[in-house]
Amino acid sequence: MKMEYLHTMVRVKDLEASLAFYKLLGLKERRRSENESGRFTLVFLCPEGQEDGTHDLELTYNWDGDEGLPSDSRHFGHLAYRVEDVYAKCHELMEAGVTINRPPRDGYMAFVRSPDNVSVELLQMGDPKPPQEPWASMGNTGHW
Amino acid sequence: MKMEYLHTMVRVKDLEASLAFYKLLGLKERRRSENESGRFTLVFLCPEGQEDGTHDLELTYNWDGDEGLPSDSRHFGHLAYRVEDVYAKCHELMEAGVTINRPPRDGYMAFVRSPDNVSVELLQMGDPKPPQEPWASMGNTGHW
Numbered sequence: 001m002k003m004e005y006l007h008t009m010v011r012v013k014d015l016e017a018s019l020a021f022y023k024l025l026g027l028k029e030r031r032r033s034e035n036e037s038g039r040f041t042l043v044f045l046c047p048e049g050q051e052d053g054t055h056d057l058e059l060t061y062n063w064d065g066d067e068g069l070p071s072d073s074r075h076f077g078h079l080a081y082r083v084e085d086v087y088a089k090c091h092e093l094m095e096a097g098v099t100i101n102r103p104p105r106d107g108y109m110a111f112v113r114s115p116d117n118v119s120v121e122l123l124q125m126g127d128p129k130p131p132q133e134p135w136a137s138m139g140n141t142g143h144w
Numbered sequence: 145m146k147m148e149y150l151h152t153m154v155r156v157k158d159l160e161a162s163l164a165f166y167k168l169l170g171l172k173e174r175r176r177s178e179n180e181s182g183r184f185t186l187v188f189l190c191p192e193g194q195e196d197g198t199h200d201l202e203l204t205y206n207w208d209g210d211e212g213l214p215s216d217s218r219h220f221g222h223l224a225y226r227v228e229d230v231y232a233k234c235h236e237l238m239e240a241g242v243t244i245n246r247p248p249r250d251g252y253m254a255f256v257r258s259p260d261n262v263s264v265e266l267l268q269m270g271d272p273k274p275p276q277e278p279w280a281s282m283g284n285t286g287h288w
Contacts, residue, residue: 005201025264098168
């Protein structure tokens with residue numbers, strides 16, 4: 001099954017301070033999305049020459065703060081991978097005993113956790129798949 | 145200045161459990177190094193077709209445990225970037241007020257932290273540079 005590494009995400013408390021830091025480091029802003037209803041901003045940064053979307057650092061900025069963010073931690077957001085069939089992959093993981101924390105109800109996105117609780121995002125390649133059971137009616141488990 | 149995204153590192157408490165998880169997820173082991181004196185193992189994993197070393201997940205396993213690892217955290221290791229001139233980059237960062245937690249004494253490797261204390265590794269492209277002041281005699285600051 002084809003799979004591609006996409007990006008690493010980290011949550012940031014102060015978007016401007018983080019952008020200043022990462023730009024100073026040498027990254028450039030590749031794209032940005034602001035979500036009014038979810039009240040968050042995503043900024044994708046990459047080195048020059050690696051604009052293919054598989055070398056990004058994604059910054060997540062929650063407009064109302066992020067209380068869960070430790071002040072002196074090597075804090076981690078998630079690893080993201082694109083997969084050929086998000087249903088088949090989740091099925092395979094679940095069969096092996098992995099909890100699907102965020103089932104792919106939308107045929108597009110799922111989250112699981114590593115043994116160390118590192119959050120891993122699985123994204124369907126191309127268009128979302130049509131809704132399908134058991135995923136369509138499966139609730140979330142925990143957080144991710 | 146040329147720069148390349150390399151990998152994301154996460155610390156793992158149980159290497160076998162983590163390898164089983166990530167392989168199940170679809171990654172393959174690309175390379176591994178065991179460090180007897182440092183008492184740690186590094187395993188680099190990547191998806192099939194992305195073996196170029198810029199899409200890796202690096203697992204760090206400390207043989208004597210890793211007490212700092214929270215049991216329910218989105219734990220993060222570091223982001224790694226290869227840079228054309230590690231001295232010039234560190235100089236630029238330091239001039240801007242960034243602490244060089246691990247100066248490039250060896251002309252090869254440095255660590256800094258993001259505003260959220262996300263650890264970032266800077267690696268010299270190609271061969272290490274000859275030792276040079278002020279780096280050669282600069283001590284570490286904090287941890288990373």
